[in-house]
Amino acid sequence: MRSTPRIERRRPVRWMAATATLVGAALLLGWVVANFPKAPIGPRYVGAGHETPRAGGTFIFAAGSNIHTLDPHFAYDTLSTAACRLLYDGLLDYDYEGNMVPSLAAELPKISDKGRIFRFTLRDGIKFHNGREITAEDISWSIHRLLSERIGSPGYPFFKSIEGAPAYHTGDAGRIEGIVVLDEKTIEFRLDEADQTFLNALAMPFAYPLAKEHVEKLEQAEGRAAVGRHPVGSGPFAFSRWERGVQVELERFDDYWAPRARPDRMIFLENISADVASARFRNGDLDIIYRPSKVNRLFLRESDAWARYRSESPSASVFALGLNCELSPFDDVHVRRAIAFALDRSKLERLDPGQAIAATQILPPMLAPYDPELPTRQVFDLDRAKEEMRLAGFPDGLSEPIMLWVRGEGEVRAAQLFQQDLKAIGIEIELKMVSFATYLKETGRPRVAQAAFTGWHQDFPDPSNFMDILFHSRSIHPENSENRSFYRNPKLDAILDRARPEVDREKRLALYAEANAILADEAPWAFLYYPIDMFAWQPYVKGFRPHPVWLNEYRNIWLDLPKKRVSQSVYEQEPAP
């Protein structure tokens, strides 16, 4: 009996405690929400206001995945290329108009024997980061390394046309006949037949020279991969440190042959997702951002405060659905055409306004002979798609689903967009998500992948880089085919073989225009879109503009330091857009 009053006294206390806790929690939550740090709406820092380029400072940029290697002989992905561009130089380079210019070479080569022989003279005072002068022998040795079978570089196919290169590659010859060192400063390349893309190949990172003594020592001590971890090049920046998977640090090379780079150091952060990179950029912790995440991209596009510090330009890439022409049902051109007709590419433009242009042909818009008027089958037309399905003998669609290989989240999303369209002509698509490595290995084998989300980014600005590599029957191999749709067309092969050595530019472009039309018509790829790339940089970052060939070109950057912090309230006073 004594316990009863105690319980009755405690009950209101408990209720009050509970209510108080709840109210307290709600207030706390409200306070947190109200005071939640907002992302800055404009740049957090501005420059000091210098007009002329200044030296000094650290330039920080980031990428979404791992840097594969710093050995240019293996740099065949965008990140490795971006890093190698800072560490190395080649004989040739491109300017901001996409024209070829000499780099380590003193001038563009003398071409003789109807485009078969190229003679280069090296510049004076070009040095490796270890201080040794670069000679013609270094150029020769590096290309020998690149083309040796022992090394197994993916760059070999670009240099096959050098006399004796295949024999050397297979080990039948001790050296490449077609590379002749005439003296310390002069080197000559002799080709089996004229090849208009040979100079483009020489401008690729594959052909960047390495210091022989350094490479041989490393390869002997630690193996081939070590070269990619301890690079010695001749570029504007020298290697300082690489914490694998985290960041690469470079420092300015003061003995550089051209005007020195301006920043003291460059830091290339790895594995920073687009979301994180965007947040860091807006907080002022990254100096430049490339392909920000969707929400941030929209923000940056619509923000007045960022208007002067962003760029959007079409990238020299194309994305597509690759259809395996050896496998049913895509061995039938009508099914391929049906797919090309069925894709409503405008959906992508609506979903990502200003980020994608509907693709109608293999060549991206900035690359001649792109033809905006091309009478192409690669446009959305449901009736014609159904008609093609009828011609193929599948008026009611396919009975089996198509397995479409995709490489990651972004592609899964894009592919889903088109699943619906293909359902409309009775084609069910199932997505098979695989790692990038598996994707490359398996889609490069005949008769494995029926269809794949695919794409191509140019290695150099020449139509052959899109057509020869991706659709010539010579690019079909039992392993690692570059022609992943296994498309064989003797007529196309003949056109491409005539175009490649053609010296007359007009004739050459006319041939590629013909090939371009065939590919759009035969649809080994159902083209999807050309991406548009966005860059945004901090106001104190100067000297950046998108490069037509190199994706992340930061050689000419300078920093307007010391940077000044500005209050975000500055931007709020701006008139609303």
Add this chain to the structure above:
Amino acid sequence: MDSRAFRRFRRNKGALGGLVLVVAVTALGLVGPWMAPYDPVEQFTEALLLHNGLPAGPGVDPAHSLGGDVLARDELSRLLSGARVSMLVAYLATALAVLIGVTLGLVSGYVGGRVDTFLMRLVDVVLSMPFLLIAIVMQRVWDAPGIWTICVVLGVLSWTTLARVTRAKTMEARELDYIQAARALGLRHFRILARHVLPNVIGPIIAIATILVARMIIAESALSFLGLGVRPPTASWGSMLNDSQSLLLGVPRLTLYPAVLISMAVFGFNLFGEGLRDAFDPKD
């Protein structure tokens, strides 16, 4: 459930609340897809995309009450049809775990000796493996992961607690007089296990299985969130979380909807399961 346990359960308000939630989300899983106003994979690029490419919110188009998702599909329809996938995976995976766990537990507890030692070490081995990591690896290795493979992966990795509890209860029951009597009468082992031991151990199994359903919902969400769950464009609550993460900052509602549903379901199963456990075994 005997009447005492039932009374204990009825007095537990939390457990009753849990039951309500469980019934609600299960019903959603059963009838959700039929209630969905649209095909969950159909895209409405005209109606459900704003000019800047972001999905339209609730009320922009009255025909789509919750607006669109990242790919301009009807959000409500995806939530409703996703309910079935999430519930199906959770229940099937749990059923598989129960099947494996109870069978091994009964055998282990009843037979004893080396069989028992072996099975319990097996439990230790499975317990020592990091659950999500192994699930991810298994999903990766599988050629074409989908709903069924998730059920198998999750089920195969989560039967251990069930096996242990069943074993302990079986060992207790084995010594009971009437089971000794049944053995003395020469009943076959299978019959003894099925008819006499199992009913004795079923209570705690149900309680643990209920809580396991909650864990399976979370596991499925986690796998789908990592992109290793159901195959797109199929919706599950977890895959919807994954879809929406790219727009987390700009369009948080797309994350909120599935997150709230997942929390509700997990909360409900946990409350219900704990209520059952208390009801069956007041001593704990």
